[in-house]
Amino acid sequence: MVEKIKNYLKRQLSSGPKVISAVLLVLAISTVAIYSMRKTVIVSIDGKEQKITTLSSNYKSALGNNSIVVGPKDKTVPSLDSKIKNGAKISIKRAVNVQVAVDGKQLTIKSAEDNIEKMLEAEGIGLQDFDKVSPSKNEALKDGLKVSVVRVQTKEVKEIKAIDYATVVKKDDDTEQGSNKILQEGQPGEKETISKVVYEDNKEVGRKVISETIKKQPVQKIVAMGTLGVYTPSRGGRVLYKDAIRMRSTAYTSNYADTGKGPGDAEFGITASGTVAKRNGDSYSSVAVDPRVIPLGTKLYIEGYGYAVAEDTGGAIKGNRIDLFFNSSSEVRSWGVKWVNVYVIK
Template sequence: MVDKLKNYLHRVKSSPKAKILVGGLVIIGLATTVFSMRKTVIVSIDGKEQKIITYKGTVEGALHDNDIEIGPKDKVQPSVNSELSNNERIAIHRAVKVNVALDGKKLTLQSAEKTVADMFKAEGISVDTVDKVQPSEDMQLTNDMNITVIRVSSKEVTEVKTLDYETVIRNDENLDKSVSKTVQEGKNGDKELTYKVVYEDGKEVSRKLVAEKVTNKPVNKIVVKGSGESVALSRGDSVIYKKKLDMTATAYSIGNFTASGARTSRNPSGWSTIAVDPNVIPLGTKVYIPGYGLAIAADTGTAIKNNKIDLFMSSYSDACNWGLRSVELYIIAYPGQ
């Protein structure tokens, strides 16, 4: 504008009055130009405001003239290349130092972002929704803030657990209590357990059972144990008995048939005949009497009541020799067994 004014004045006639007039016009023009370039600007730095005067036309020029430096990560609004107008407001947000620990690294960053989440986005730091951030992502950034990102992941893990077999004991009264035998061997089974395992920075922090399935059922071991008592026979072997009774025994030798119609018998090496009270010992019961032998309860008698028995002998003299005795009677088998 000043150059145009000079060119114009050269074309004006150079008279003294003209010179005075031209000089006045130049001063007025220069003053007008300078005044039009002067601007008052309000600068806010992290919320603290100040007024500055500038003759520059851009934000960058105004800040430079007033010795206001801008760091590489500071935020300026409007941008430094924007044109200024009078009474413009310039907002400057200074970057702060933040320390970020993640993925086994420690980073020191400068950021002028408002929150932790904004800083992550600006710095290209990827944080999954399940990750843990301390402090939380909505916290405002402060100088020298320490931020920790804990990577959280999970997966399903399947383990196989051994199912121990059980040992089942079955009692057999037909076997002596000293007898024990395995009739079925046991076999362990398998069960699959599926867990949801949670890891933080690669370390397991929890696991929860989410499914289980038996893939092989265990087979129980079966052991048969004798529960019966045995009595030694006079011929050397032994026999299992079901019950022992204390009896009073007499003897008889008359009669070829029992009350039930069976033939009487005296067989020291086999089965002999005895008379019993059927209310105590059912007819047909097999017994053993020490000193007499094996016998079958096949006969009755009017005098044979309660715990009395009558033993059949092959002769009268044998019956007399037996007389009256207290004996132990061992029931070996009940009728039908």
């Protein structure tokens, strides 16, 4: 503009004094106008201030003419398009680099926001109520800051689970030990479980059962377990017994010397149970017992003697004593007195 004025003056000087006066007036007015357009601006960059002078009408042009570059993520107050007044101040906050780990990604973000929460909002990274942010959302931004966002979700999960059935063991007094029989097969039940499950970045980190409902009751398994012992006589076979007693055995016959009754007596050869005393090698023979130890009518197997029935008693037969019936006195003498195992059978 000044050059235009100079050129104009050169052309007009040759026209005489009047023209020169007019030109000088124009020059003076122009100079005043130029100085009136010139403004001083205070520029604060991250708190550090400097002054610039400018003829520009807005901050964007003024900063550019003074080689002050404003990045796309830098923040200015007022805006770059604002009109400049002399003595005005513009504050520039430089964006810093922040590393953000979110949704399985590693992002490098330039931001001039005040804190992490405002940065995430400005970048369109939304937060739900239970999301975790580290450091705190109120942490101020600084260059190189690392931020982690963990997505937290809570869901109610419904599951059908099996209920184990119980096994009940019952004694089977008709079966030998070690022999088991299934009386009823077990069946598992079902229950519906509703759990509150917490996920962090889609990985389960916690679970709490909030309700359980039985949909099907389990059916218990019932097993019969044999209780009878097994005795194998030397003559062969197997004897199933429910108890075994070690007893002192003697022998007797129906004669007067053993019973105090003769053949003419009405009770000759009759046991305390009212049966006829007998010795039967192939079946059950009569024996005398103490009913307090072995009740009358109990079936027995006697080691070395065979099968017997507790049918008789005797004045000397007390406690763990047993008297075995034989048909002859020679058999009685042959048996004598000995300790035997007496098996109580079914």
